[in-house]
Amino acid sequence: xxxxxxxxxxxxxxxxxxxxxxxxxxxxxxxxxxxxxxxxxxxxxxxxxxxxxxxxxxxxxxxxxxxxxxxxxxxxxxxxxxxxxxxxxxxxxxxxxxxxxxxxxxxxxxxxxxxxxxxxxxxxxxxxxxxxxxxxxxxxxxxxxxxxxxxxxxxxxxxxxxxxxxxxxxxxxxxxxxxxxxxxxxxxxxxxxxxxxxxxxxxxxxxxxxxxxxxxxxxxxxxxxxxxxxxxxxxxxxxxxxxxxxxxxxxxxxxxxxxxxxxxxxxxxxxxxxxxxxxxxxxxxxxxxxxxxxxxxxxxxxxxxxxxx
Amino acid sequence: xxxxxxxxxxxxxxxxxxxxxxxxxxxxxxxxxxxxxxxxxxxxxxxxxxxxxxxxxxxxxxxxxxxxxxxxxxxxxxxxxxxxxxxxxxxxxxxxxxxxxxxxxxxxxxxxxxxxxxxxxxxxxxxxxxxxxxxxxxxxxxxxxxxxxxxxxxxxxxxxxxxxxxxxxxxxxxxxxxxxxxxxxxxxxxxxxxxxxxxxxxxxxxxxxxxxxxxxxxxxxxxxxxxxxxxxxxxxxxxxxxxxxxxxxxxxxxxxxxxxxxxxxxxxx
Numbered sequence: 001x002x003x004x005x006x007x008x009x010x011x012x013x014x015x016x017x018x019x020x021x022x023x024x025x026x027x028x029x030x031x032x033x034x035x036x037x038x039x040x041x042x043x044x045x046x047x048x049x050x051x052x053x054x055x056x057x058x059x060x061x062x063x064x065x066x067x068x069x070x071x072x073x074x075x076x077x078x079x080x081x082x083x084x085x086x087x088x089x090x091x092x093x094x095x096x097x098x099x100x101x102x103x104x105x106x107x108x109x110x111x112x113x114x115x116x117x118x119x120x121x122x123x124x125x126x127x128x129x130x131x132x133x134x135x136x137x138x139x140x141x142x143x144x145x146x147x148x149x150x151x152x153x154x155x156x157x158x159x160x161x162x163x164x165x166x167x168x169x170x171x172x173x174x175x176x177x178x179x180x181x182x183x184x185x186x187x188x189x190x191x192x193x194x195x196x197x198x199x200x201x202x203x204x205x206x207x208x209x210x211x212x213x214x215x216x217x218x219x220x221x222x223x224x225x226x227x228x229x230x231x232x233x234x235x236x237x238x239x240x241x242x243x244x245x246x247x248x249x250x251x252x253x254x255x256x257x258x259x260x261x262x263x264x265x266x267x268x269x270x271x272x273x274x275x276x277x278x279x280x281x282x283x284x285x286x287x288x289x290x291x292x293x294x295x296x297x298x299x300x301x302x303x304x305x306x307x308x309x
Numbered sequence: 310x311x312x313x314x315x316x317x318x319x320x321x322x323x324x325x326x327x328x329x330x331x332x333x334x335x336x337x338x339x340x341x342x343x344x345x346x347x348x349x350x351x352x353x354x355x356x357x358x359x360x361x362x363x364x365x366x367x368x369x370x371x372x373x374x375x376x377x378x379x380x381x382x383x384x385x386x387x388x389x390x391x392x393x394x395x396x397x398x399x400x401x402x403x404x405x406x407x408x409x410x411x412x413x414x415x416x417x418x419x420x421x422x423x424x425x426x427x428x429x430x431x432x433x434x435x436x437x438x439x440x441x442x443x444x445x446x447x448x449x450x451x452x453x454x455x456x457x458x459x460x461x462x463x464x465x466x467x468x469x470x471x472x473x474x475x476x477x478x479x480x481x482x483x484x485x486x487x488x489x490x491x492x493x494x495x496x497x498x499x500x501x502x503x504x505x506x507x508x509x510x511x512x513x514x515x516x517x518x519x520x521x522x523x524x525x526x527x528x529x530x531x532x533x534x535x536x537x538x539x540x541x542x543x544x545x546x547x548x549x550x551x552x553x554x555x556x557x558x559x560x561x562x563x564x565x566x567x568x569x570x571x572x573x574x575x576x577x578x
Contacts, residue, residue, distance in 0.1 A: 051418055053574075078420040085418075087411030087575060093343045098336075105332040106421045145415070 004029045004153050004184040005050065009059035012045050019045040021208040022059070027201075029152075032175070032185040034195040034216070036293065037205030043188035044086065046205075047155050050186065051083055064153060079108055082151030082183075086158050088138050089145075092131035096122055096141055099130060100148050107149035120144040120174060136167025143174060147183070154178065156187040160194060172197055192290040202289075204296050211296040222287040229256040229264060229284050234277035243271040253281070329425050330432070337433035340403075347399040352441040354394065355387040359445055363453045373515060375543030381456065384449040385464075385535035390504065391441040392468055393528065395434050396475030397482070398500045404483035405492035409575045417573045435472050442468065456539065460547035463538035470553045471531045474560025478527070481563040484570035503528045527559035 005027035012020040020042040027033040035043045048054040050061060052068035064080055066073040090099055097113060104110035111119075117126050120140040125133060133141065139159070146154055159175065160168040175198055179185055189195050195202050196216060203213035217223055233239070233254055239246060244267055247257040258264040261284060272279050341347050359380075367380030374382060407413045416426055442464075449455035458464040482499065486492050506519065507528035513520040523529040530552035536542075537549040 053414070053418060075420055075422070078418065081418075083415065083418040085411045085415060087414075089411035089415040091340060091344075091412065094339070098339065102332075102336045103419065106329070106419045108420075149420070 002029055003027065003062075004031070004064060005033075005186060006062040007046075007050070007059070008061070010046065010049060010056055010061060011058040012042075012049055012054065012056050018208050020049070023203070023205070023208075023210050024059075025203050025210065025213055027184060027186055029184050030179070030182050031201065032179050032187065032199050034199035034202045035186070035188040035205055036190070036192070036195045036202050037188075038190055038297070040207075041205040042208040043205055044157055047157050047186065047188060051081065051155055052077060079149065080152045082146035082149055082154040084143050084146040084154070084156045084159055086161065088135075088142055090130050090138060090141055093129060095127050095129055096133070096144075097126045099141065100144060103145050104148045109150050110148055111150045113148075116144045116148050119147070119177065121170060134167070136163050136170065139163055139167065139171060140174060143171070147178060151183065153184045153186070156185060158188055158190070160189075160191070168194070192288070192293055196289045204293055206297045212292075216289065219289065219292055222289070222292050225287055226257045226259055227261045227284055227286050229258060229261065229268070229282075230254065231268075231282040232280040234272075234275075234279070237277065243267050326422065326425055329421065330428050333421065333425060333429035334432050334436075337429050338436060341399075341433060341437060344403075347395075347403065351391055351394040351399055351437060352444065355391045355441055356444055356448065358390075359383055359387050359448060360452070363449070367453055374541055377541060377543060378453075378455075380449070380453045381539070382536070382541060384445055384455050385458075385539045385541065386532055387445055388442050388464070388468070389471065389528075389532045389535040391445070392438045392471040393475050393500070393504075393531065395437045395441075396472050397479040398496050399437075400430070400434060400476055400479035401483040401486070401496045402492045404480060405486050406489050408483070408572060409489045411575055414574045431472070431476060434476055435469070438468055438472055458538045458547070459540040460538050463547040463549075464535065467531065467534040467538055467549070467553060470534075470556055470560075474527060474556045474563070475531075477560045477563035477567060480571065481566040484567055484572065487576060507532055527556045530555040 003026050005025075007026070008024050010020055010023050011018070023042070023046065025033070035046060037043055045054065049056045050063055050068060052063075052074050055069055061068060063077060066077055068074070068077055094102070096117065100113050100116055104113060104116075114126075117123055120143055122133075122137060122141060122144070125137060130138065130141065143156070143159065146156070156175065160171050163171065172194070175185060175187070185198075187198070199216045201214065202216045202219060204211045204219070212219060230253055232252060233242065239249065239254075242254070244256055244258075244264055246254045248255050256264060256268075265284070268279070362383050363380040367378060367383070369379045370376045371379055371382060404413070407416075417423070446457060450457060479496075482496055483492070486495050503526060506523045506526060507513075508520070508523065513523065513529075520529075530549075534549040534552040534556070537545055537552070538547045540547055
């Protein structure tokens with residue numbers, strides 16, 4: 001069995017609201033898979049069905065090879081999964097060690113407490129009360145509680161929401177470390193940069209269904225599309241004198257769209273060296289995940305508005 | 310796998326769960342005593358009230374109870390108070406806070422079976438009630454020359470019935486309290502009004518409207534059952550089956566409400 005998760009046509013409604021409407025994806029063992037989408041897109045609902053916390057209305061689901069909706073498998077499954085919720089769920093007047101020891105006792109094969117404390121970077125805080133920790137440290141302890149049972153599969157529901165930039169970076173490092181040790185991770189996020197930094201593959205969720213999915217680096221074909229070259233033209237040089245044709249000029253900055261950036265850059269920089277001029281602020285950018293994401297969800301919004309009018 | 314292997318597996322799992330209960334009770338106890346609010350509200354209050362009221366008007370005689378000293382009336386009353394405070398107020402507030410901060414949901418998603426959690430909370434609450442009963446009895450005996458219960462068994466049974474029923478009521482009210490901010494005020498107000506109506510602070514005149522009304526509520530019956538185990542008023546039987554039945558019926562009702570309304574996850578805004 002190489003797949004940690006199999007989701008096939010999952011559906012879940014709250015009354016008339018279709019929170020999750022026919023989504024399908026697979027997650028390989030050892031992979032970091034992200035569900036990306038705005039609030040209300042169905043990320044948490046999907047995760048809670050996979051955790052066996054919510055009952056699904058339809059579709060097939062397998063988590064580590066068993067159906068999380070089947071009560072007979074639930075305990076077996078909970079021995080093998082780790083969960084980090086959106087809420088920071090840690091008792092504030094326990095020490096770091098006490099909370100971890102308590103939760104370790106629930107699992108048949110827990111990680112050693114000292115190893116967990118070191119993994120989450122709280123080595124000097126083991127005997128500190130939880131309420132004395134900063135927000136970032138509490139979140140890392142929270143992830144520590146998620147991994148203390150030595151899970152094969154870890155669910156992370158918006159792991160860095162509300163953290164400052166430094167705490168986000170250390171949390172990312174921790175998630176990468178866990179992944180490198182072989183833990184499969186299903187995470188949700190509404191941050192594009194987070195998904196881009198962590199996830200091997202991503203599914204973009206919008207209004208309860210998947211708008212696109214694929215490897216993060218090539219989602220929506222962005223690794224093959226146009227790149228944009230930007231620079232400030234040298235003083236006294238006319239647009240007509242440039243060796244390549246600008247797509248547009250804005251605020252003095254020249255933008256060139258190209259599908260063959262290697263040749264375009266060769267032409268441009270060769271010309272600059274020959275004429276001994278500078279190309280201030282030269283940059284090459286590809287479409288970002290955010291561009292793709294906004295395009296995908298915009299198309300979806302337009303479609304649904306078209307239907308309803 | 311043969312059926313004998315299955316039996317061994319089942320027995321091991323069962324033993325494992327018993328160990329889990331002991332493990333969880335240890336941390337429920339730690340949780341209770343470290344979270345000083347609960348400890349002060351339950352054990353602290355009853356001890357302080359007994360010492361203060363005993364020192365103040367403890368030697369007055371109560372004619373309607375056969376001329377016993379007021380402090381003798383307070384000891385079983387505060388034993389009952391402690392049972393109710395631990396089972397009802399403290400448990401309700403703790404459950405709401407745990408639910409709204411996501412602690413219950415996290416426990417639900419761990420391998421800890423729900424019944425182990427419930428059993429652990431119940432055992433832990435019973436330990437708290439017993440600790441404070443011993444404190445009250447010792448302070449009453451050596452501070453104010455109050456008698457020990459006439460029937461220890463009757464008192465223990467009253468404590469257990471009280472813990473089960475008032476814990477069920479605590480779970481039920483936690484299920485209808487919307488958020489953490491409301492948990493303390495709502496449960497405390499309900500609790501102190503019930504205590505007032507039930508005559509914890511002063512003996513209710515028999516036959517009064519207040520006494521009749523409080524006959525339908527559980528608090529007064531638990532206090533009476535506790536009183537009876539001390540043979541208050543003088544000469545009665547220490548067994549109060551009728552009163553314990555009323556308390557138990559409230560427990561059953563509360564269990565039905567809990568089963569319908571209990572939530573594991575926080576309310577999303």
